[in-house]
Amino acid sequence: MDLYEAIGRRRDTRAEFTGGPIDPAVLARILEAANQAPSVGMSQPWVFVTVQAPATLEAFAEHVSQEREVFAASLAGERAETFTKVKIEGIRESGLGIVVGYDPTTAGQQVLGRHAIADAGLYSVCLAIQNLWLAATAEGVGVGWVSFYREEFLSSLVGFPAHIRPVAWLCVGPVADLPEVPDLERFGWRGRTPVAAALHAERYQR
Numbered sequence: 001m002d003l004y005e006a007i008g009r010r011r012d013t014r015a016e017f018t019g020g021p022i023d024p025a026v027l028a029r030i031l032e033a034a035n036q037a038p039s040v041g042m043s044q045p046w047v048f049v050t051v052q053a054p055a056t057l058e059a060f061a062e063h064v065s066q067e068r069e070v071f072a073a074s075l076a077g078e079r080a081e082t083f084t085k086v087k088i089e090g091i092r093e094s095g096l097g098i099v100v101g102y103d104p105t106t107a108g109q110q111v112l113g114r115h116a117i118a119d120a121g122l123y124s125v126c127l128a129i130q131n132l133w134l135a136a137t138a139e140g141v142g143v144g145w146v147s148f149y150r151e152e153f154l155s156s157l158v159g160f161p162a163h164i165r166p167v168a169w170l171c172v173g174p175v176a177d178l179p180e181v182p183d184l185e186r187f188g189w190r191g192r193t194p195v196a197a198a199l200h201a202e203r204y205q206r
Helices: 003-009 024-035 054-073 077-083 120-138 151-158
Strands: 046-051 097-102 141-146 165-174
Touching: 003 120, 024 046, 024 120, 046 054, 046 120, 054 077, 054 097, 054 151, 097 120, 120 141, 120 165, 151 165
Parallel strands: none
Antiparallel strands: 046 097, 097 165, 141 165
């Protein structure tokens, strides 16, 4: 699979996990791809916690379910009806969670390039996640990014100290297939807009 094919095939995986174990060699390659992401000042400000203990997966799944209910309560009409069809996580089904955290201390206080944009380190962590996701897609492995959680809960669950910020819980595992159409588009929540809608020449224009 070439790069452009991996980009086009990447999906936020929910219901397609088989529940089977991931090959340790494949997991190692995926994590190494994440570790090779560009980072501000070569700071590599990411940490990865792999989670497979059933009790931890269950605890996080229950928390996410509660947060889903909170969001659902804020919806009405067509949005509420559409959301009931959307599966937001595959925590139990995947059997493996990778918690990605942002550690601003990995390169000390003087990080080249971060002095003017404090969030540059956080952006670097997102690039690592993208690398992981594309590598997983090329390996035929599914990834689902779970964002229905409170940061303090996830930090406590995996033992992050106060200075490490949780950025993502990624459900990772073998999949039966990757859907041709992204779930949110398939269920009518939102479709993809063309690049022309976001493209401007020289200056932003309304």
